[in-house]
Amino acid sequence: MIFGGNMLDINLIRKDPEFVSEKLALRGLEIDFTEFLANDQKRRDLIYTTEQLKAERNKSSAKIPQLKKEGKNADELLARMREIGDEIKANDQLIAELNQQQDDFVVGLPNLPADGVVGGGKENNQVIRTYGEKPKFDFEPMHHVDIVEHLGIVDYARGAKLSGAANWVYRGMGAQLEWALLNYFIQDHLADNYEMILPPHLLNYECGYTAGQFPKFVDDIFTLRAKDDSESEHGFKRFLLPTSETALVNLHRAEILNQSELPKKYFAYTPCYRSEAGSYRADERGMIRGHQFNKVEIFQYALPEESDQALEELIAKAEKLVQGLGLHYQVSKLAAEDCSASMRETYDIEVWIPSMNDYKEVSSASNAGDYQARRGAIRFKNEETGKNEFVHTLNASGLATSRIFPAIMEQNQQADGTVIIPEVLRPFMNGTEVIEPQQ
């Protein structure tokens, strides 16, 4: 099977099911592998007997032309072959069913939390450090929606007219600021020798599977309907990527990389498209949660023994970007249940949004370990052993603009309603220092 591996190592489940159960319990899952292991044994026994039959078939079918050549009668052998053939066919069908059962079960399991990741949900997230301080205002600070409408740089009404709720239009200095942010991010990643990628935004099903978004989270994304897609296996053929991570992790799907190529460091800019079904909250008015937002994603394919270090690098890069903008933020280590299914360890960088009196995620840096690599069959050839091993994949936003933009608006607002542009962005905005109301 080139594509469609399991998310968890089946050998690990066989060898130490208790360990796997314990790790999954941290995510609030109660999984008993007893039945699974019994079925697995049954499946393997059946494979063995069936392959014995196939070996016999191969041998016998070599004899047939020989018999014919010698002018002998092969009827008896042909009859036996027919019998074997029927049995093989029946067994193969059964094996396929057992495989399917096993896949359905294992594919539904999330990644095992890394050592040191605490159990439980959001309430167990730990803030591990903060940067800067909450700004103090000697005037009544405004909500970013009021600021951008006052300045005329983000147009929610027309966004809704064009596409519905949770869509907006950047205009004028707003569009320039948005683009400046992206340029600032890109410049930093280029300086660190990450390869820039502009991937297609429409991806096929396998991409979502490898990333770990499918089959469980199909509802969270926008799927495209083309003429005959309803007849396709999953009801659609392509979807709009919810993050460029989905594209980047699939770049080397079903490939065997040279060890010397690792780590591979990429970054990509794409909009992110999310259906955000049922997730609207009144306190998230504005551009905190939209159907489309801009994000630069950084990504690494790493050697297993180097992936912890790679995660540190990604976190440091994301933090550096927020620091460069002069924004107050904190870094949280997520508890097991708050990590997405594919990830074994995740750190969120959360920027201060004064109007919400809360910190909101601007970057999520995660190590997927070999989870995505297993699903996508992404391997490297170990130079010492000559064997193929799964790579580790890591990703971090670097950064998403949709919360950075509001944070700049709110943290940098002035008494007169103008907003100071962070210095690092000014070179990308013709030196403009302040955003003033536009006519």
Next chain:
RNA sequence: GGAGAAGUACCCAAGUGGUGAAGGGGACGGUUUGCUAAACCGUUAGCAGGGGCAACUCUGGCGAGGGUUCAAAUCCCUCCUUCUCCGCCA
């Protein structure tokens, strides 16, 4: 979107139903050599999955998935990709 052709290893490529998938190039190893080259000999079908403590062995892989057959790279169906031509178009 329409018509045609093709997809076999690192590359080129033979193979239209019958045991282990030709051949060449390249690469790697060896012999020879003062060194290099040449010549000669050898290795080079990935990968996945079973069984076995192991040596080893078996099964499936000829773009992917199905089907026909005792037997499929070879015949049939669906899909994907590439190339050529036509149409349309930013």
